[in-house]
Amino acid sequence: MRISALAERTGVPLATVKYYLREGLLQPGILTGATQARYTEDHVHRLQVIKALTSAAGLPLQKVKVILGLIDDPGGDLFSALGQAVASLPPYRSDSEPEYPRARALLERIGQIYDPGYAATAQLEHALEATEEAGMGMTDERLQVYAQQIRGIAEFDLQRMEGSELSPIEYAVLGTALYEPVILAMRRLAHQDIAAKRLGPPG
Amino acid sequence: MRISALAERTGVPLATVKYYLREGLLQPGILTGATQARYTEDHVHRLQVIKALTSAAGLPLQKVKVILGLIDDPGGDLFSALGQAVASLPPYRSDSEPEYPRARALLERIGQIYDPGYAATAQLEHALEATEEAGMGMTDERLQVYAQQIRGIAEFDLQRMEGSELSPIEYAVLGTALYEPVILAMRRLAHQDIAAKRLGPPG
Numbered sequence: 202m203r204i205s206a207l208a209e210r211t212g213v214p215l216a217t218v219k220y221y222l223r224e225g226l227l228q229p230g231i232l233t234g235a236t237q238a239r240y241t242e243d244h245v246h247r248l249q250v251i252k253a254l255t256s257a258a259g260l261p262l263q264k265v266k267v268i269l270g271l272i273d274d275p276g277g278d279l280f281s282a283l284g285q286a287v288a289s290l291p292p293y294r295s296d297s298e299p300e301y302p303r304a305r306a307l308l309e310r311i312g313q314i315y316d317p318g319y320a321a322t323a324q325l326e327h328a329l330e331a332t333e334e335a336g337m338g339m340t341d342e343r344l345q346v347y348a349q350q351i352r353g354i355a356e357f358d359l360q361r362m363e364g365s366e367l368s369p370i371e372y373a374v375l376g377t378a379l380y381e382p383v384i385l386a387m388r389r390l391a392h393q394d395i396a397a398k399r400l401g402p403p404g
Numbered sequence: 405m406r407i408s409a410l411a412e413r414t415g416v417p418l419a420t421v422k423y424y425l426r427e428g429l430l431q432p433g434i435l436t437g438a439t440q441a442r443y444t445e446d447h448v449h450r451l452q453v454i455k456a457l458t459s460a461a462g463l464p465l466q467k468v469k470v471i472l473g474l475i476d477d478p479g480g481d482l483f484s485a486l487g488q489a490v491a492s493l494p495p496y497r498s499d500s501e502p503e504y505p506r507a508r509a510l511l512e513r514i515g516q517i518y519d520p521g522y523a524a525t526a527q528l529e530h531a532l533e534a535t536e537e538a539g540m541g542m543t544d545e546r547l548q549v550y551a552q553q554i555r556g557i558a559e560f561d562l563q564r565m566e567g568s569e570l571s572p573i574e575y576a577v578l579g580t581a582l583y584e585p586v587i588l589a590m591r592r593l594a595h596q597d598i599a600a601k602r603l604g605p606p607g
Contacts, residue, residue: 212537249538257534280603287592292585304589313597321596325589331460332582334415335452337570339586346560347583347590350553355594357549359602367540377592379535380550382495383542384591385584386507386528387550389490391558392576393524394516399562400483 204230207240211248218248224262226251226269250371258378264289272370279369286374288320294327303329307339311348354384407433410443414451421451427465429454429472453574461581467492475573482572489573490580491523497530504529510542514551557587 208215221227227247230238247269254260254268267289275282299317304325308315316322332338339347358380362372411418424430430450433441450472457463457471470492478485502520507528511518519525535541542550561583565575 246539253534253538253540257538280599283599284596287595308593313593314600316596319593319596321589321592325586325593328582328585328589331456332586335456335460335578335582336449337456337578337582343560343564347557347587348594350556351587351590352594353553354550355591355598357546358595359598361546373595375538375540377595379531379538379540381588381591382531383528383535384550384554384587386524386531387554388558388584388587389524389580390511390516390522390528391551391555392490392561392580393487393519393522395558395562396483396486397517 202240204238204240207244207248210245211252213248213252221248221251224266226262226266250375253375253379257382258290260290260378268370268374272368272374275368275370282370283373284319286370287377290374290378292324292327294320294323301326303333307344310341310344405443407441407443410447410451413448414455416451416455424451424454427469429465429469453578456578456582460585461493463493463581471573471577475571475577478571478573485573486576487522489577493577493581495527495530497523497526506532506536510547513544513547 202210204218205215208218211218213221218227222229227244230240230244233239250272251265251269254265255262260268268286271282271286301317301322304322305315305317307325307329308322329339358376362369362376365372367375405413407421408418411421414421416424421430425432430447433443433447436442453475454468454472457468458465463471471489474485474489504520504525507525508518508520510528510532511525532542561579565572565579568575570578
């Protein structure tokens with residue numbers, strides 16, 4: 202397809218497509234003449250990834266570049282590349298305090314790897330600190346319920362990564378950025394459903 | 405305690421405590437002299453709620469006021485008050501399109517109430533739209549797994565609301581604002597734990 206059709210197919214403005222080409226985020230088309238190029242389904246796919254990262258996940262282009270670089274070349278250590286890619290998603294937390302005592306205690310309690318180098322460890326520490334400051338710290342009972350249910354989701358996510366048409370990095374980054382808002386909205390709606398059934402129908 | 409002790413206990417700057425008093429967010433202390441007042445554990449608690457809403461949840465003071473108003477007077481219909489209070493938390497979505505076809509289909513599929521008036525319905529619609537645009541729409545299998553696991557969390561949340569020392573509105577708002585980041589961080593860490601066990605140890 203021509204570049205105009207590519208823009209139309211993906212809903213990305215033509216000027217933006219050209220900008221991505223200049224910046225090297227989108228691979229060049231196949232030249233079919235002195236001033237014309239042809240674009241394929243691979244280009245459509247790449248634009249969908251960029252669009253999801255910029256508009257749905259709200260990432261700055263600089264972070265998108267890091268992720269695309271990891272998609273194109275994850276290197277020999279896929280585990281590290283996955284960690285780096287997901288760490289490019291918000292929230293961004295960096296601390297001089299490298300210990301994260303609350304996150305460590307929680308992860309040890311549920312038998313998970315504790316690694317202060319994971320971006321999500323700092324994220325968990327801050328989230329737990331906020332619950333404690335509000336007098337709503339995680340009880341052991343809440344932790345066990347949450348951990349078990351979340352594990353069920355995460356196991357499914359990883360199983361589906363293996364069968365996905367997406368590369369592991371694409372799947373991990375997009376699956377984090379795109380399914381997190383779904384999960385939170387579904388939890389709020391489950392609360393309303395359960396509350397409606399207990400407190401009587403709405404309205 | 406004196407106002408200076410109140411500020412110290414809660415970690416809220418004295419000038420901010422005085423501002424909340426002037427704005428009526430914090431109830432006045434008990435006068436013990438012409439220019440002195442005494443503050444109680446109720447004041448500590450209220451400041452903790454305000455602090456959680458402003459700093460952990462990142463709410464503007466205008467939204468905090470709405471929530472505090474509902475905490476102080478939920479009115480006769482607790483279900484509506486809960487909905488209004490949680491709708492004061494981000495993300496804020498309003499649309500001219502009042503139908504939300506994706507959210508409706510999902511909620512009908514899992515047998516939950518569909519109400520386009522719930523703020524989280526619009527939130528879910530947008531989240532689902534983003535997954536589809538990226539070619540990662542929710543499969544039925546993913547939906548069933550997510551719905552079941554999230555239901556387990558939500559059932560627990562509601563059970564604990566009944567035994568909580570907090571008012572239902574406080575519990576619902578803080579439990580939404582504070583546990584959402586915990587859930588997301590725990591899911592990311594569960595992914596890393598499972599991936600590490602499959603792909604070999606990190607580092």
